[in-house]
Amino acid sequence: MTGRPPAPGRKLRRVRFASNAGFWLLAIPLALFIAFIVYLSGYLFRNGVSVLSWTFLTQAPAEGMTAGGIWPCIVGTVLVTFVSLVFSVPIGVFSAIYLAEYAPNNLLTRAIRSSVRSLAGVPSIVYGLFGVALFVSAMKLGLSILASGLTLGLMNLPWIIATAEEAISAIPGSFREGALALGATKWEAIRHNVLPYAFPGILTGILLALARTLGETAPILFTGVTYYTKQLPTSLSSKFMALPYHLFTLATQHDRILEVRPLAFGTAIVLLVFVLLFDAVAFVFRLRSAGSNKWQV
Amino acid sequence: MTQTKIAIDKLNLWFGDNHVLKDVTFGIPPNAVTAIMGPSGCGKSTLLRTINRMNDLILGTRVTGDIVIDGESIFADSTDVIDLRKRVGMVFQKPNPFPKSIYENIAFGPRIHKMGGRADIQQRVERALRAANLWDEVKDRLHDNAFSLSGGQQQRLCTARCLSVEPEILLLDEPASALDPNSTARLEELIRQLKKDYTVVIVTHNMQQAARASDWCAFLMLGEIVEFDRTGRIFTKPRDQRTEDFLSGRFG
Numbered sequence: 417m418t419g420r421p422p423a424p425g426r427k428l429r430r431v432r433f434a435s436n437a438g439f440w441l442l443a444i445p446l447a448l449f450i451a452f453i454v455y456l457s458g459y460l461f462r463n464g465v466s467v468l469s470w471t472f473l474t475q476a477p478a479e480g481m482t483a484g485g486i487w488p489c490i491v492g493t494v495l496v497t498f499v500s501l502v503f504s505v506p507i508g509v510f511s512a513i514y515l516a517e518y519a520p521n522n523l524l525t526r527a528i529r530s531s532v533r534s535l536a537g538v539p540s541i542v543y544g545l546f547g548v549a550l551f552v553s554a555m556k557l558g559l560s561i562l563a564s565g566l567t568l569g570l571m572n573l574p575w576i577i578a579t580a581e582e583a584i585s586a587i588p589g590s591f592r593e594g595a596l597a598l599g600a601t602k603w604e605a606i607r608h609n610v611l612p613y614a615f616p617g618i619l620t621g622i623l624l625a626l627a628r629t630l631g632e633t634a635p636i637l638f639t640g641v642t643y644y645t646k647q648l649p650t651s652l653s654s655k656f657m658a659l660p661y662h663l664f665t666l667a668t669q670h671d672r673i674l675e676v677r678p679l680a681f682g683t684a685i686v687l688l689v690f691v692l693l694f695d696a697v698a699f700v701f702r703l704r705s706a707g708s709n710k711w712q713v
Numbered sequence: 714m715t716q717t718k719i720a721i722d723k724l725n726l727w728f729g730d731n732h733v734l735k736d737v738t739f740g741i742p743p744n745a746v747t748a749i750m751g752p753s754g755c756g757k758s759t760l761l762r763t764i765n766r767m768n769d770l771i772l773g774t775r776v777t778g779d780i781v782i783d784g785e786s787i788f789a790d791s792t793d794v795i796d797l798r799k800r801v802g803m804v805f806q807k808p809n810p811f812p813k814s815i816y817e818n819i820a821f822g823p824r825i826h827k828m829g830g831r832a833d834i835q836q837r838v839e840r841a842l843r844a845a846n847l848w849d850e851v852k853d854r855l856h857d858n859a860f861s862l863s864g865g866q867q868q869r870l871c872t873a874r875c876l877s878v879e880p881e882i883l884l885l886d887e888p889a890s891a892l893d894p895n896s897t898a899r900l901e902e903l904i905r906q907l908k909k910d911y912t913v914v915i916v917t918h919n920m921q922q923a924a925r926a927s928d929w930c931a932f933l934m935l936g937e938i939v940e941f942d943r944t945g946r947i948f949t950k951p952r953d954q955r956t957e958d959f960l961s962g963r964f965g
Contacts, residue, residue: 521772590809594871597767598822598878599799608821609811 460688464681472682481644481666482675486683491648492561492656493690496636497629499565499652500572505622508576512618515577516584517606529581535574541634543571548638562652564640571635572625579621583614616701623698627691633660643669659687718743718912719764719882724778726756726763728771732936733759736778739931739941746904746913748927748944750920752964756936757916758806761884764914765801766794782882799826802875803884807891808867810859810874815842815851818859818870822878837877844910845873846903865896869903883907885915889922901926920960924948932956 424432471485478484515532519525547567557563587610595605633641642655643665649656666680667673717740726734733756741747749757762768764780766787780787787797799822811818819838823829828837838855842848847869851862859870868888875883885904889897904926907913917923923930923944930944932953940947940956951957958964 588809590805590807591811593767593770593805594809594811594874595821595825596770597765597798597803597805598825598874599795599797600822600825601795604825608825613812 457688460681460684464678464683464685467678467682468685473686476646477644477662480672481670481679482672486659486662486679486686488645488648488657489659489662489683490686492641492658493630493660493687495561495649495652496565496568496640496656496658497626499561500568500629501622501626503566503569504572504576504625508573508622509580509618511573512577512580512584513606513611516581517602517610532574532577536578539634540571540632541637543567544635544638546570547635552639558653559640559642559655560653561640561649561656564636564656564658565652567635567639568629568632571632572629575625575628576621579624580614580618583617583621584610586617587613616704620698620702623694623701627694627698630690630694631660631687633658633664636661659683659690663687716743717741718782719914720779720781721760722779722781724760724763724780725776726759726768727773727775728759729773734763735936737933737936737938738778739938741912741914742929743912744908744910745928746908746915746926747929747931748923749914749916749931749933750918750923751933752959753918755933757918757933758886760933761886761914761916762803764882764884765798765803767798767803769794799878800880801882801884802878802880804868804871804875804886804888806887808864808871810862810867810870812858812860814856815859815862815870816855819874819877822874826878828878841873841877842870844876844907845869846899846906847873863896865892865899868892868896868900872900872903872907880911882912882914885913887916887918889917889919897922920948932959934959 473485473490474487475485476488477486515525515529519528544567547563547570551557551563551566552559555563557566591609591613592605595609596602600608636658640655641658641661643657643661645655645657647654663680663683666676666683670676719741721737721739721741724734724737725732737760749760751757759768763776764782764787768774768776776788782797782801785792811821813821816838819841820834823834823837828834839848842851847866850866851857851870854861859867862870868891872883872885872888888904889900892900901922904913904915908928915923915927927944929941930947931941932939932947932951932955934955940951940953942952947956948960951960
């Protein structure tokens, strides 16, 4: 006897419905989120693309910031980010190595570890105020690239420590044990058999911190960024312009706000491209590290 | 009793409050395979890891008594634990190659101990791989990742890694427990070969393996040595009722 297979029973229909419902429940929010990102990028691009040009990237603002470009802001942002990393990367990575490999597992270590995690959640404006008190006033660095960079570095530090420690702890104990059993010293075991494999994870953390640093306004607001300066910074004690603050100025503080709106959008695009660029680099490293983590099967 | 390479004397070990090894006393002869067997959790691995002081790494470990290798206490102030671990190599229960190439796995030890230049290290790698019966299988792919090897090959690689720094003693911690019968047979064959040049101590909960591969056998139970004798004698005429029960499969 041939014919159609029997129709699914009630129970089976119900199971299928639940399964489909689950799929859509998860897929719809994701689709909405992607649509939002696409809309945002499109919106920025449509409004800002008219000002994007070589001149925009390489010239200083002109005619009361209604013309010209954002070169000083790019220079300022790059410098201040560089200072922050020079400060936070060595301290952060060494602290992470200490916490992961050397610190005794006691109450103090656990307290330090959880305060690092909490510090990573402190609002950036608080770091800004702290930077004023410590670097600008107490250490007499004045309003400067150095003070701003150090403030941003402080803000980065807990992020870098937390991600680096996680990357180091993820390396299997057998790599250390195998080296120690061969008569390696503890440092040799860490140096040759832990850090090389933790490196991609550590670097990912640094790049994500860097991407965040590029866009932060609050920590530099009181510590050295300036509304407008004709000259490029001449030393680390100069004041500077920065992309996120320039964007804030153009968007809310300018007296001809509508006229400069395209410049604001252009600045936003440049900032976003910077951040995306570093996120992309982080992404590539993550992929590569996932590929080489053959031991994590 | 014949000569003794490793003399273990009234060794007691605690992890915190847990008394793991109790008055362990016996002598391990040179150039022979000595098996330490016993049921799970009896302290076999702990005893083995005390011989190269790997237990130092575990917090809350306390030791009394002594282990003397060639007349020198391994717990003496003058003993350099780095040098001790170079002289007393260890192969772990689960093969633990480093995620480097086959060549780099073996070259690691000689390099950190600065045992000569490029050419010397190359020679050492070949010698170690030959001694571990692995050379013919890997000579054409020395620069492949060590994880591309089979489990049995990985375990022989780890053995070669130990041999590369020219130890006197080899500690094997259930080296075949993660291997299939075929790889196990090859590893046991290797162990029998190695005793010509090394003092071999192997921990196993598998009594057939102890019977096949060892010359001397210590039976450990609840942290105490029940019996230590020639393997042949232990398996044919055990002196202690508990040994007999274990061997006849009544527990373990």
